Amino acid sequence: MTTTVHKAGAIPIGHPDLVAEIISEIRASGPITFARFMERALYHPKFGYYTRATEPEERIGQSRIGPNRIGWDGDYYTSFDVHPILAQTLARQIRQVDGGLGSPDTFTVIEMGPGKGLLARDFLAACEKDSPTFFARLQYVLIERSPMMIAEQRRTLALWVAAGKVSWLNGIHELVDGSLTGVLLSNELVDAFPVHRVKIVQGEPKELYVADADGRFVEQTGPLSTPALARSLARLAAMDITLPEGYTAEINLEAMTWMKEVARVMRRGIVLTIDYGHTAQDLYGPDRARGTLLCYWKQLTSEDPYTRVGLQDMTAHVDFTALAAVGDEAGLRVTGFTNQMSFLMSLGVEQELDRLEPGTKEFQEIVQLLRPDGMGRTFKILIQHKGIAEPALDGLKFKPFFGSVLAPSASKVAKS
Numbered sequence: 252m253t254t255t256v257h258k259a260g261a262i263p264i265g266h267p268d269l270v271a272e273i274i275s276e277i278r279a280s281g282p283i284t285f286a287r288f289m290e291r292a293l294y295h296p297k298f299g300y301y302t303r304a305t306e307p308e309e310r311i312g313q314s315r316i317g318p319n320r321i322g323w324d325g326d327y328y329t330s331f332d333v334h335p336i337l338a339q340t341l342a343r344q345i346r347q348v349d350g351g352l353g354s355p356d357t358f359t360v361i362e363m364g365p366g367k368g369l370l371a372r373d374f375l376a377a378c379e380k381d382s383p384t385f386f387a388r389l390q391y392v393l394i395e396r397s398p399m400m401i402a403e404q405r406r407t408l409a410l411w412v413a414a415g416k417v418s419w420l421n422g423i424h425e426l427v428d429g430s431l432t433g434v435l436l437s438n439e440l441v442d443a444f445p446v447h448r449v450k451i452v453q454g455e456p457k458e459l460y461v462a463d464a465d466g467r468f469v470e471q472t473g474p475l476s477t478p479a480l481a482r483s484l485a486r487l488a489a490m491d492i493t494l495p496e497g498y499t500a501e502i503n504l505e506a507m508t509w510m511k512e513v514a515r516v517m518r519r520g521i522v523l524t525i526d527y528g529h530t531a532q533d534l535y536g537p538d539r540a541r542g543t544l545l546c547y548w549k550q551l552t553s554e555d556p557y558t559r560v561g562l563q564d565m566t567a568h569v570d571f572t573a574l575a576a577v578g579d580e581a582g583l584r585v586t587g588f589t590n591q592m593s594f595l596m597s598l599g600v601e602q603e604l605d606r607l608e609p610g611t612k613e614f615q616e617i618v619q620l621l622r623p624d625g626m627g628r629t630f631k632i633l634i635q636h637k638g639i640a641e642p643a644l645d646g647l648k649f650k651p652f653f654g655s656v657l658a659p660s661a662s663k664v665a666k667s
């Protein structure tokens with residue numbers, strides 16, 4: 252997702268039916284956690300940002316609402332809107348993993364949160380073209396929370412559906428323990444999980460709740476809603492990360508649950524997670540004292556989650572140290588941690604660029620994915636493995652971080 256500073260005008264509170272539902276929930280049972288608010292705003296079954304179908308613009312007070320959330324005509328774009336090279340590079344990397352697994356009869360790629368299905372489309376096309384034998388053994392499974400997005404994936408992947416190459420599951424819970432041989436892949440999934448927000452007030456961690464003030468949403472602080480938040484703060488303290496007075500931080504408990512689930516289903520293979528994010532030391536450092544919560548609407552960003560509720564995306568940066576630590580406790584070892592630029596360079600993107608005329612559209616698109624002041628460094632890639640010896644992966648040849656950047660925290664944290 253890209254950033255431009257948003258200048259507020261007359262901004263609607265949000266989708267009227269969604270706002271009414273959240274307000275009535277608050278009136279019935281009191282202020283709700285920010286995580287519950289974000290859950291409703293993004294994934295309410297009928298009116299959530301990702302789940303709602305397109306509606307007439309006068310109904311929701313917007314000047315232009317297209318069917319697309321993601322893409323150039325949507326609210327934000329992702330790497331797969333820019334150029335297929337990342338999908339093609341992932342295909343190359345994953346074929347190497349297949350070799351390391353001894354080319355099993357069926358190699359499964361599960362993609363979670365596939366959005367429009369562009370990664371799947373370009374990944375499958377690259378495999379079919381470059382490695383028909385791998386392609387013959389490949390099964391591509393999508394897990395997507397939004398029915399609206401599934402409908403779009405079915406359109407994007409119609410050819411592969413007809414060929415029996417892709418299928419869908421309703422959730423990772425449908426997989427039995429140790430059933431996956433292959434790869435679990437995601438791009439910008441974890442940053443879309445609802446987060447709790449914690450603020451340090453008079454030296455104590457308090458949670459941010461969302462309350463109702465005459466039909467508008469306002470924030471209140473209150474006690475931590477779950478001991479899991481205190482455990483997360485204790486994990487940080489064990490790494491000598493203490494949040495100072497006034498600091499506001501997001502804590503992504505769903506990411507921890509997800510990581511454990513991923514470890515549970517993995518038998519032999521890797522987990523490859525691409526997202527905005529940082530090590531815990533960077534994420535909870537002094538530069539981010541207001542947290543990283545950001546909203547996206549028509550390619551603009553805003554820090555206000557209480558307007559355009561259900562009409563704008565909301566995200567928070569990912570704590571890769573926590574993912575690595577929770578994964579490690581559940582049997583997933585860290586293979587490596589890199590950024591998108593280093594990953595693409597390690598897998599030969601320069602040769603692709605050499606083929607192209609500098610200044611052409613395609614050349615510029617690939618450069619955009621590599622930019623050190625943009626997508627190249629903002630996006631990190633965490634690779635974890637289970638059931639195999641530590642794989643030597645080409646995508647991890649260039650190392651932008653010290654090898655131990657995630658490991659010490661993984662070994663120091665208290666078990667929760």
Ligand SMILES: C[S@@+](CC[C@H](N)C(=O)[O-])C[C@H]1O[C@@H](n2cnc3c(N)ncnc32)[C@H](O)[C@@H]1O
Binds near residue numbers: 331365395396437440
């Ligand atoms: C930011 S979009 C990223 C889309 C796509 N991966 C891309 O890079 O273009 C996040 C996607 O994850 C989906 N999602 C969020 N939580 C999910 C979950 N628990 N299981 C499956 N999909 C989920 C959303 O519906 C949305 O399609």
